Each structure stands twice: as C-alpha cells, then as structure tokens.
Amino acid sequence: MKTSNKATAKTSPGKQSADQVSELTTNRLSVYLRCLHVLEGAGVNTISSQALAEQFHLNAAQIRKDLAYFGEFGVRGVGYYVRDLKRHLRQILGLDRRLRVAIIGAGNLGLALADYPGFKQEGFEIAALFDTLKDKVGHQSRSGVTIHDIADLKKVAKREGIKIAVIAVPAPFAQPVLGLIVAAGIKAVLNFSPGALQAPTDVKLKSVDLTVSLESLSFFLAQGDAEEK
Amino acid sequence: MKTSNKATAKTSPGKQSADQVSELTTNRLSVYLRCLHVLEGAGVNTISSQALAEQFHLNAAQIRKDLAYFGEFGVRGVGYYVRDLKRHLRQILGLDRRLRVAIIGAGNLGLALADYPGFKQEGFEIAALFDTLKDKVGHQSRSGVTIHDIADLKKVAKREGIKIAVIAVPAPFAQPVLGLIVAAGIKAVLNFSPGALQAPTDVKLKSVDLTVSLESLSFFLAQGDAEEK
DNA sequence: TTTTGTGAACTAGTTCACAGCT
C-alpha cells in the first residue's frame, strides 16, 4: 500500500476501514475462511492467491482484492501464511468471540436449525428458541435448547446476550416477529420466511427464500425443455 | 416492440427467447409472482409498474425491463392485468405443471424441508426422501413422504419423474451425493450443505449456505461495534 | 523469480428519461 495514495479517501488509513464493503465480498471472505480450514487440516502452511483460486475454483485477482480491503496480509514472492490469514479473517468476520443466536419459531424448520451442527462449528451458539404455542414453551429441542414464550423475547435476549435472530415462522407472522426482534435491540436477522420484510436501516436483514430458489430452478428446467427441439 | 429493431439479434423473435437471462432477473420474476398473488387476493385487477414498485419496495423500470425480456405483457396507459401477468409468469417460471422434488438426506433439515408447507404451495411436490441409514429407509416423514435407500436414487427418480433434487446431507457427503444425482439424470439441484460443489454445465446448481449467511451477519455486527466509539 | 497489491479496462446490472402506444 503506497502512502502517496491520493484518491479514495480512506477513513482510517491503517486498515479495517471497511467503509462500504459489498456483501458479495463479505460472503467470499467466509468462503476463503473455509478454504483455509481445509488447507490447515491438510498441513499447508503457505498459499498463493493463484493456488487458492485453482484449488477452490475462485479468481486469484478477486481474492487479492477482497483481502486488500482489510490490510496487507500477503508476502510478495511467497503468498499468504495460512494460519495468519485464517486468524485475520476470523477477526474481520467477528468470529473471534462467541455469537449467541435466537431462533424464532419452534416448528419443523426452527427445530432443525437449532440442532444444525454447522452453526456451532464457527463460534455460533443457539442460545434460545421462541414460540407462541403454550405446549411448546418450557420444553427443549433435542440438543437441549429451551423454548421460550415469544413475549419474553426482549427479556431473554438481554439476559442471554443474543446478537443474532433467525426468523423461522410462517410468512404472515414474519413482519410482526421482526418488529419484536428490532424492539429487543437485536441488529442482525436471518429470515427464512418467504416474502420481503421491512427493517430499519441500522438492522441487517438477510433473507433465504426457499420458494424463490426453487422457482429459479424451475425456470431453468422450463427453458431447457423449451429450447431442445 | 418495434419490428425495425436492428441490434441484439433475438433468437426467436416473438418472445420467450430467454437467451441469457440473469439469475437476478429470474429471482425477481418469482418475487413479482408472489406480489401478484397478494394483489389478486386483494381483488386488484390491474396494476402499473409504478404502483407495484411502491407497494412492494421495488423499482418500476426494473419490473418493466424484467418482464419485457419475455414479451409485451403490459398495456400502455393502463398497466398490467393481474390475472394475465400471473398466468404468464407461472408459464415462464415453468410452474404450470407439477414439479416433483426429491430430498437427499433424511436428517433434521431434510425432514423439516420435506414437511415445509411453502413448497407445496406453488406446484412443487416432495415425491421422495433418500438416506443411507437402514433404520430410516422404509419409514415415512410426518407428512407421509417415503424414505428410500440412496442406492435406489436413479430407479426411484425415473419412476417418480423427479426433476429437482435437494441436498441436505452433511458436508463431506455432498459432492458424492451430487454425483449420484447427476447420474440419475436430474438437472436441477438445490444444495444446503456448506462448501462449493462441482457440477457439469448442463446441471443447474443453486446453493444456500447457512454458514456464509450467518458469518456475513457477524461481519456486519463486528463492523458496527468497531465504528461506534 | 515469484507473488502481492492495485490502477485501468472491462463486464454486468440498475436506473433514468423519453418516444410512442392506448
């Protein structure tokens, strides 16, 4: 990084400004971290962007550019030290701490997510489930997560230090539930219910819409059928 | 559509060329269709792109452009007829037929997806579950979907006319399972396991990576914490 | 020599703005 850098006024000159990092970039950081896990497991100490790109079907220039937003982690002529870069990425992604998650909706999907092993892996901890049904409240998921009354969301969220909420309720309840989440002071939400939700700008809402995904696949199939004559 | 259109050689001039429609566009078509469901339910007969955009927080020009890829569905001075456009969108998305889906992996997530009501809604039908565990094979999900041995995937897929596969197995099995899916002649796959998979070009693979989604939220929280002083 | 970090070039996607149809 040249110090005589005239353009693109960076707010904090050292690194970690993250002024306006695209979501596509942050998603890729997560992918890179997973690649590094694999490499570390294979006993690799150092990796070039080129080699990383080839091994995991990525683009070398993009890897370098994504990483360069946050600092100079590479060594010219060598590449990146796997352990070092992994540590940096975990720190950038905020994974260097336990992140407590609440799942709203103790139906099929909510309970499945609560027991999903992939979450625990990288520092996420399912701290609570919430539902409205009286005969679910007080019980636990298979893995031992307690189901609370959704009316207690704010109280339990504060007590348990919950930072992320997952919406797994039927579509008509999604927007009101989001309201409760926002009122509880939670700033990051992963939504599994179909349809767009409206959230304040200081709350990060990410949606996984299974219907849209499936219909997109259906479109692909319909096109294929139409084209082949 | 002017007939004196010189550039951008369309393969089939009438409509429905869909030469190279972006995935972002097809995802939005699915969103539009859902909006139209709502409007139809509310008894609305006709809607302008402007009104549609305002009501559902979309962009009017984008709606028009997305739709114009596939034909001239609007009426100048009026807008779009809700019932008509809905029918067109269902046809474009290939939803004017039952689409049979198989879920591979009868664990928590697979079983939850099998019973997910959102799927049945728009013509999708969960026709079969697959697993390797002998004590699961032969049983049924809560909603009555039979669990087959994954070794029978090809046979059952042919018999049941399965067009879409959903991967809900632990990460290490995802790539080999995809191999079986491809060998069974299924051309559209929705993958829930973390990590990138390699598929032939004639197979459409769509991945929902929960880890990436959560880590992206974590990044957002980490940035917020770092900036507020 | 090898490989990073990065301006420049390119490609994709979105929004504007308006001619032309109803």
Next chain:
DNA sequence: AGCTGTGAACTAGTTCACAAAA
C-alpha cells in the same frame, strides 16, 4: 393523460496486467 418498452447513462462488480516488494 397515463403508462409501457427501451435506448442511453450510470453504477457496481470482476478481471486484467503490471509496477513494486521480498
């Protein structure tokens, strides 16, 4: 008058290609 359909302008994202560092 009202609204679509669409080139043109703009914005975002990706890839190239190379100077500078180790």
